[in-house]
Amino acid sequence: MQDAEAIPALEAVLNDLSLHPIVRHEAAEALGAIGLESIVPLLKNSLTGDPAQEVRETCELALKRIEEMNATTSTVDGSSVAEKSPFLSVDPAAPASLSSSVDELRGFLLDEKRGMYERYGALFALRNHGGDGAVSAIVDSLAANSALLKHEFSGCLCFGPIAKQSCFSCPL
16 A cells, blocks of 8 residues: 555554554554655664564664665656565565575575565565475474564465465464
8 A cells, every 4th residue: 555644643553662562563564665765763763762672673674675665776657676576565575586596595584693674585585486395485484583574474474475285284
């Protein structure tokens, strides 16, 4: 949707510490999807001040997404090349290059030393790739320490566009 009119409501949700961190995470993710420069100070404030790791990580992702959106060449319709998804979704990170092998993408996704934006890029590239190897790599991300990555797992795989029977036997 990416409607700038939603910014005040999303800002209120993001700043309401009485709400569950995943609710605030969703607000930060939506703000990043809107992608306006005017949102940057709000996201930076939550990046440094929110007590929940999931919210801070999401603000980091949103800031990186806005930075990348501003750095990429726009298409004829004004949308960023990095925004295009075969599933018509607005992802919180641009997918890594599909020229990377599933094994390389798995390595990026599971590497706890890499930044969350890069790991999300691997996650969305695996989602776009599809196939059993990609599904297996995404399922392996359940062992990650990041609650945020585990949360994204459900939207990306189990309930998302590449939901496969094989993912329903994974240990949740």
